[in-house]
Amino acid sequence: MKDEYLWNKSGEPDPEIQRLESLLAPLGHQPGKAPRWPAARSNRLPWVLAVAAALLIVSGALWILRQRSSPAWQVAVVEGSLSRTKLATGESLATDSRSRVRLNLDDVGEVDVEPNSKLSVVTIKDEEHRLALDRGAIHALIWAPPGRFIVNTPSAQTVDLGCEYKLQVLPDGSGLVQVGLGWVAFENSGRESFIPATAACVTYPEKGPGIPYYEDASRALVDNVHRFDVSADPRAIAVILSEARPRDALTLWHLLRRVQPNDRAAVYDRLAQLITVPAGVTRDGVLSGNQQMVDALWNALDLGDTSWWRMWKSRGPK
Amino acid sequence: MESVIALFVPISRAVPKERSLVEQARDGDRAAFGQLYEQYSRMVHGLLLARVPHSEVEDLVQDVFLLAFRRLRSLRDDNAFGGWLAMIARNQAIDYHRRAPRVAELKEGMLREKPPEPEALEVLDKIRSLPDAYRETLILRLVEGLSGPEIAEQTGLTPDSVRVNLHRGMKMLRETLEGRAAT
Numbered sequence: 001m002k003d004e005y006l007w008n009k010s011g012e013p014d015p016e017i018q019r020l021e022s023l024l025a026p027l028g029h030q031p032g033k034a035p036r037w038p039a040a041r042s043n044r045l046p047w048v049l050a051v052a053a054a055l056l057i058v059s060g061a062l063w064i065l066r067q068r069s070s071p072a073w074q075v076a077v078v079e080g081s082l083s084r085t086k087l088a089t090g091e092s093l094a095t096d097s098r099s100r101v102r103l104n105l106d107d108v109g110e111v112d113v114e115p116n117s118k119l120s121v122v123t124i125k126d127e128e129h130r131l132a133l134d135r136g137a138i139h140a141l142i143w144a145p146p147g148r149f150i151v152n153t154p155s156a157q158t159v160d161l162g163c164e165y166k167l168q169v170l171p172d173g174s175g176l177v178q179v180g181l182g183w184v185a186f187e188n189s190g191r192e193s194f195i196p197a198t199a200a201c202v203t204y205p206e207k208g209p210g211i212p213y214y215e216d217a218s219r220a221l222v223d224n225v226h227r228f229d230v231s232a233d234p235r236a237i238a239v240i241l242s243e244a245r246p247r248d249a250l251t252l253w254h255l256l257r258r259v260q261p262n263d264r265a266a267v268y269d270r271l272a273q274l275i276t277v278p279a280g281v282t283r284d285g286v287l288s289g290n291q292q293m294v295d296a297l298w299n300a301l302d303l304g305d306t307s308w309w310r311m312w313k314s315r316g317p318k
Numbered sequence: 319m320e321s322v323i324a325l326f327v328p329i330s331r332a333v334p335k336e337r338s339l340v341e342q343a344r345d346g347d348r349a350a351f352g353q354l355y356e357q358y359s360r361m362v363h364g365l366l367l368a369r370v371p372h373s374e375v376e377d378l379v380q381d382v383f384l385l386a387f388r389r390l391r392s393l394r395d396d397n398a399f400g401g402w403l404a405m406i407a408r409n410q411a412i413d414y415h416r417r418a419p420r421v422a423e424l425k426e427g428m429l430r431e432k433p434p435e436p437e438a439l440e441v442l443d444k445i446r447s448l449p450d451a452y453r454e455t456l457i458l459r460l461v462e463g464l465s466g467p468e469i470a471e472q473t474g475l476t477p478d479s480v481r482v483n484l485h486r487g488m489k490m491l492r493e494t495l496e497g498r499a500a501t
Contacts, residue, residue: 006459006484007466016492017460023438024461027372029363029379110349141349164352181352198356247463276435 022274025246030302071124073103078112092120095136105129108149109142122152133175137168146183156188156203165195173205178215186212193254196303202229211254218243225251228258237263241270249274249301256286257294275300340396343387355383358400361472362407364458368446369411372434378414382407401474444494445487452487455480 004011072088080099087093087103095101095117103111103119108129113119117136123129129144132152142149142160149160154173158165161183169175177184178200186193186201188208195201201212210229213222221243228236237259244252252271259267264287272283278296285293339357342350362382366375386403393402445456458464458473466484470477 003485006488007481009465017488020441020460021463023435023441025463027367027434027438027442028461028463029360029376141352164349180349180356 022246026302071105073105073111073121073124076102076104078102080115087119087121089121089124092118094118108144109140111141112139114138133167133169135169135171137166139166140164142182153203155205155207156186156209159185159187161185161194175203177201177203194298194303196250199250202226204229211251211258213251214247217245217248217251221248221251228255232258232260234260234263237266241266244270244274246274250303253294253298253301256297261287271297338396340390340393340399344390344393351383351387354399358403358472359383360462360464361400361458361469362403364462364464365404365407365454365473366411367442367461368450368453368457369408370414372439372442374414378407378410382410385410398474400472404473441495445491447494448487448490451479451483452490455483456487456491459484 005014006017072086072091075082075084075087075093078100080096082093082095082099082101084091084093093101093113095113095115097115100115101113103113105124111119111131114137117138118134119136119138120132120134121130122132127148128150129148130150130152131138134154138151140149140151140160141164144160146161147159151158151160151167153167153169153175155175158167158175158177164180164182165184166178166180167175177186177195179195179197181197183197184195186195186203186209188203191208193201193209193212195212198216199212199214202210204210207229211225213225220239224236224239224243227233228240237255240251240255249271252267252274256264256267256271265283268283268286275297278300281293281296281300286297339350339354343354359379363375363379366378366382370378382403386406389406393399442457442461445453445460447453448456454473455466455469458469459466464472466480467477469475469484470480473480475483
């Protein structure tokens with residue numbers, strides 16, 4: 001029933017409504033834009049307390065300067081118990097089924113470690129803060145500049161390019177990242193996936209990052225993305241293409257780079273229906289793998305420019 | 319095939335689960351407020367887009383959330399957050415028109431952004447010409463991509479009234495667009 005489609009997007013789609021949705025969607029709120037935070041909450045403090053806080057900050061700064069020689073994540077127990085209060089380079093912590101801890105590092109962010117997780121610190125440097133999640137789950141809220149907070153997993157590394165995400169690692173080494181705010185890049189052996197806010201991506205042992213998808217995409221699309229990730233089954237491609245909404249151009253852009261050459265044209269053609277192909281980008285150029293044109297297609301998704309990512313990579317994180 | 323995603327479990331910020339996001343945000347938890355932003359930003363964007371120029375909306379969305387963050391202590395019923403936020407958005411739109419400059423100002427980044435399709439702006443104008451209740455729900459449905467039940471949940475309106483507004487508004491919009499096509 002077409003009325004149902006207007007009400008809850010179920011039932012037989014109404015072509016006129018679908019056309020209006022496609023036409024008007026670019027005017028809507030674009031994902032990935034984080035809230036602009038107020039500078040401080042100090043208006044709730046009486047001025048006397050503010051002065052006292054300032055004195056504490058000065059003395060705290062002096063204390064931090066003394067601690068600089070051995071930087072470490074501060075560990076606070078949220079639930080359960082854990083004897084450790086700091087986590088320095090080379091050290092690990094493991095939570096049991098009842099424990100949950102919060103790591104905090106000035107100028108970097110907070111990382112909540114869920115029960116049954118094992119996490120270690122690989123690097124603490126100004127230019128790179130790297131953790132390794134062997135199993136379990138974390139929830140990261142990062143305020144360090146993009147590209148400086150990295151988490152290794154058995155099947156990929158996550159690079160924080162924004163501010164908030166969840167990461168899980170299963171015992172078999174596969175992982176799932178779900179991005180709340182900002183951006184995350186999943187990378188392994190040159191294979192990369194860019195995951196914006198409200199999107200997710202699975203990473204697989206020996207295969208690396210899969211194709212990202214918005215979590216509000218249809219179940220059929222999500223299932224077939226996973227099916228393609230696991231088996232490269234070409235039958236999954238047809239379902240993904242037919243289920244894709246304009247917003248799912250994110251998924252198609254990644255798919256374009258993963259399919260076999262003989263499937264690339266179908267993916268490009270569907271992508272070109274969903275987005276405005278930028279001037280200078282040609283079908284033949286994209287199909288032949290012209291990187292500049294593929295990047296230009298990405299920029300047409302209105303999810304940010306690829307140049308910052310390339311620029312960051314060129315700095316050569318270790 | 320069993321869904322791969324079923325193997326993973328939902329995880330959330332490590333806070334007691336019984337505390338609502340609003341409550342956490344009121345205590346200064348920015349991650350919780352970030353989640354509220356994520357949940358409600360399309361609704362706020364849509365309500366503003368129903369009233370102010372497209373180029374001004376993103377900035378005003380930020381203003382609405384900033385104001386909400388600062389005033390969160392005045393919200394007595396956490397369950398009414400959506401309706402309360404919608405009211406702030408509508409008031410911000412009214413304030414915008416009170417203080418709007420007569421001459422459009424060129425904003426940083428404006429020239430770098432891809433301009434909207436002329437036809438999209440034309441259809442948006444047609445929607446904006448509809449009565450308030452219809453234009454809000456139609457913009458939330460057609461532009462922001464919210465479903466009817468989501469519109470009801472986020473704005474605090476009853477599902478029945480959203481459903482009626484959607485259908486009546488869509489009928490009026492079709493008539494308006496057909497009029498355009500006929501000319």
